[in-house]
Amino acid sequence: MTTVDLAPADSLGIAEAGLTAAHGGRLVREALRRGPAAGLLARAGRVHVVAVGKAAVEMGTAVRSAAGAAFRSGVAVPAAPAGPVAGFTVVPGDHPVPGPGSLRAGLAVREYLRGRDFDERDLVVLAVSGGGSALVSRPSAPLGLDDLGLLTTALLRAGIDVTRINELRKAVSGIHAGALLPMAGRARLLGLVLSDNVQLGARAVASGLSYPGSVHYARAAEVLAEVAPALPPAVVDRVRAALARRAATAQADPAILNVEVGGPQTALDAALAAARAQGYRAFSLGDSVQGEAREVARRIGAAARRLAERTPGPVCLVGAGEVTVSVRGPGRGGRCQELAWAMLPELPGLPDASFTALATDGQDFLPGVMGARVTGESLGLAAGLGLDWRALLDRNDTHAALSAIGGCLPGRVTGTNVCDVYALSWGNGAVPR
CATH class of the missing domain: 3.40.50.10180 (Glycerate kinase, MOFRL-like N-terminal domain)
Structure with missing residues (x-):
């Protein structure tokens, strides 16, 4: 499985802070x-x-x-x-x-x-x-x-x-x-x-x-x-x-x-605190994020665009909860992977955008993967590899696609289970390192 090198102020570090606190x-x-x-x-x-x-x-x-x-x-x-x-x-x-x-x-x-x-x-x-x-x-x-x-x-x-x-x-x-x-x-x-x-x-x-x-x-x-x-x-x-x-x-x-x-609020509070400590304007999506993964992705994307219009960066949206996936295709994935893949078209236009969805128990349905992290460049990277975003989403075949672009996050034993943590950060080029 391909892994990715992450900046310290990235959405993954913020989501991980929520996991650790719980x-x-x-x-x-x-x-x-x-x-x-x-x-x-x-x-x-x-x-x-x-x-x-x-x-x-x-x-x-x-x-x-x-x-x-x-x-x-x-x-x-x-x-x-x-x-x-x-x-x-x-x-x-x-x-x-x-x-x-x-x-x-x-x-x-x-x-x-x-x-x-x-x-x-x-x-x-x-x-x-x-x-x-x-x-x-x-x-x-x-x-x-x-x-x-x-x-x-x-x-x-x-x-x-x-x-x-x-x-x-x-x-x-x-x-x-x-x-x-x-x-x-x-x-x-x-x-x-x-x-x-x-x-x-x-x-x-x-x-x-x-x-x-x-x-x-x-x-x-x-x-x-x-x-x-x-x-x-x-x-x-x-x-x-x-x-x-x-x-x-x-x-x-x-x-x-x-x-x-x-519970989920424990992780949410810690992730928000981590984002603010890193210099972000942090906003909460709440501790009960629910709904079909692709619909939730659209809601998060819309919220981010509204914030981007009126709030100077860097900005981070943080939530906790558990989305659902209606399995209609023969593919393999998990709810966090499905949500991350569904987020791909929501990220271009947000500078330095990074989105992470983490299963706090360390396993996003499939063994060996705990979620995914994607960026504003991920959609173009997928297209360059010949991956059809819509077709893969409709087949619920997100694991192989995310692995191909280096978006899957390795699973591990975490010692907790408080649903999932979601973080969307952008404008982190302005965060002091």
Whole structure:
């Protein structure tokens, strides 16, 4: 994969500042230093940790450190294999489509909670980050893993936003929407949640893993009706049966203190601060950027042109959120790559223009890539290589195209997941170096 050499005042450095500020371990440590979470931890005689999500290891080990001698053990379910983690059993799940690893992880979490005789001296901490909807799995009967995989794939390909996807996924799960919590018996419960949801916040993360009573069956049925034409009728029937079974077996909701330790706003604030520190006039697109990628690109481009007419450079637009892609073609890409490619015709005319879209979890759907960075010269470079911008966009074939022009950004483990960060800078020739 081709990489690019970036100026220090470029949009990528600004987006990266947002990612760094949202590290799950750092945010958990801050949450456990003060406030109600700190008080609950201080009163605990024994601390046990269930960490699930793309930042599971970082968040779980931060709890272990804060608990000190009270820490007993934990189970962590990350998205990627990890080496040994002191005090933890690590069971990676599958993502974005649940697989055999997700079933193993779901079983490991259930056995961990059920295998201990908890009482009031025990504190079970659920450290939850995005990705947990797929990483742990226990489909409600008669739904099977293959059915759940088909359902998830159909939902993703339909371009349905993740909040609505999870309305259905948690309604057919024996783990999500607080279903795990009664297994902790008499233990006190603390949820530390790193939010990657721009609509409902922490309570929607990992399909409400630490939030009891968060299933809305009518909304779930609406999402199922929307995606049903893309599924075999027998699968649709089993999903409906699983919905009915989950509704019929609902338990009393145990008490839990849930604390949102950070989210998209955390990354947005840090990126804005970084832009201003570098000499930019920085403007916010908000922390809930949503919509079809190509439509969002047009909105960002229009906003930039309005600003450029009345605001002397250097200027930077920063946002956080999660765009969607309705997959209509056979190509390969991700939502950040699609957005960056869609931005190409929006950049010419803005001097020194640079646009970056970063998936804060380090993976923009495809392994090995976390997003893309393009400039005002990228459209001409693509044309010079014989790349048809419109045709590639219509085929959703953005990964190969961006790789050809050096726009793809290598993926990595980031220790966080707070949606995506977007930065558009221009006029940076006026930024003091």
